[in-house]
Amino acid sequence: MKTVKLIATAAMxxxxxxxxxxxxxxxxxxxxxxxxxxxxxxxxxxxxxxxWLRTADRIKVIIGEFHAETFEELFEKTKALPWSEYITKDAEFPVIGRSVKSKLFSISDCQAIVKKAVVESLKQSYHIDWFEEQGPLHRIEVALLKDKATLTIDASGTGLHKRGYRYLHNEAPLKETLAAAMIKLTNWHPDRPFYDPFCGSGTLAIEAAMIGQNIAPGINRDFAFEQWDWYEQGWIDRALEEAEDLAKYDQPLNIVGSDNDHKMIELAKNNAIEAGFPDLIQFKQMQVKDFRTNEEYGVIVGNPPYGERMNERAYVENLYRQMGMTFKPLNTWSVYIITSYPHFEKVYGQKATKKRKLYNGNIRTDYYQYWGKRPPKLNK
Incomplete structure (x- = not known):
């Protein structure tokens, strides 16, 4: 079994x-x-x-890293890497690229040179002159940063946010990886209530259920590496067996999602069924101002409308005002809201305990965190 160096890519x-x-x-x-x-x-x-990685975008295997300021350097050093250890003679191996602050700034030229170098390397290994590329996908990336070239093969295939449960979604879906990160940034534990007042297609609630029951987020999908000839089925089986052993399917959870659109509620319910939670998550059609609870020490995580369009501004400000009034009496609950609206705290009526900059796609947002009272420690 070889030692490999991996890159887990992450959103800013x-x-x-x-x-x-x-x-x-x-x-x-x-x-x-x-x-x-x-x-x-x-x-x-x-x-x-x-x-297992809930918040990473994809996993890449590093084949080599080196300094390159000329196309000749890029070609020769790429050719010298052990490509035949990873790529079989029938494999498909397209090349993508990017370059930042490097002398080799033409991405198309870098891609072409890397492709040619890999082909020449494989020709020497397999003693053939033509590659049909009809086999398993090995997507190569050449990434240049300040004249340092990193050559990788994408092990994930489709991005890791594609868990396999969300076939349909609303117009502005929250990526599963960001939803998981938002939950991980809270003080929520599986024994505490969890509420999403803007559930949309149910992503936050479903990700909370997966975290609460320690279910590996990639358990129900396929990956590019599974088709690689050198990657042994036993390694895959070992990882899957571990994931099953660590899952806590009997962990009780109190997770509720609501939305004022009945179509979104039906969509969220269907997605929860696809994720394997037909009865675990409760979805309700409800406006945020109508939320009431007698429970304590819960966590509210929400992705409300941002009011990016001018004609939505008045609606969004009224919504945020209602949120502030509705959640204010819940002094044992913690509230976490993501939005790009710059005056959220003022309209909400309270300064956040803490806020953190996050990106929802290309939208720069703040994650406002309002910490409630801590639950009392149990006497042993």
Whole structure:
């Protein structure tokens, strides 16, 4: 079993959360950089990382790293890498690229040179002159940053936010990876109530259920690495067996999602069924101002409308005002709201305990955190 170096890519602002997840999987020497987390593992770790990382975008296997200021350097050093250890002679191996602050700034040229170098390397290994590329996908990326080239193969295939349960969604869906990160940034535990007042297609509630029962988010989907000839089925089976053993399917949860649109409620219910939670999550058609509860020490996590369009501004401000009045009496509850609206605290009527910058797609947002009273410690 070989040692491999992996990159877990991350949305801006989520790198530290992804790094914590990597450490929780037992990996050490974790390096955190802008947009990525780098770590070493054995071959089984490729499967484990894809199965378990809730907040990473995708997993890439690092084939090589080197300095390159000329196309000749890029070609020769790429050609010298051990491509035949990863790519079989029937594999499909397209090349994508990006370049930041590097002398080799033409992405199309870099892609073409890397492709040619990989082909030449494989020709020498397999003693053939033509590659049909009809087999398993091995998407190569050449990433240049300040003249340092990193060559990787994408192990995930479809992005990790595609859990496999959300076939349909609303017009502005929250990515599953961001939803999981929002929950991980709260003080929620599975024994406490969880409420999403703007559930939409149910993503936050479903991600909370998966976290609450410690279900690996990738358990019900496929990955690119599963088709690689060198990747052994036993490694996949070992990671899947571990995921099943660690799941807590009997963990009771109190998770509620609401939305004022009955179509969204039906959509959320269908997605919850696809995720394997037909009865665990309660979805209600309800306006946020109508929320009432006698429960204590719960957590509210919401992704309300942002009012990005001018004609929505008055509606959104009224909604935020209603939220503030509705949640104010719940002094044992903690409230976490993401929005790009810059005057949220003023309209909501309360300054946040803490706020954190996050990106919802390309939208720069703030994650407002209002911490409620801590539950009393139980006397032993």
């Amino acid at each position: 602002g989520l790198e530290a959360i992804v790094a914590n997840e990597v450490r929780e999987l037992g990996y050490e020497n974790v390096q955190v950089e802008n947009g990525k987390v780098i770590f070493e593992t054995d071959s089984v770790g490729i499967a484990r990382a894809n199965l």
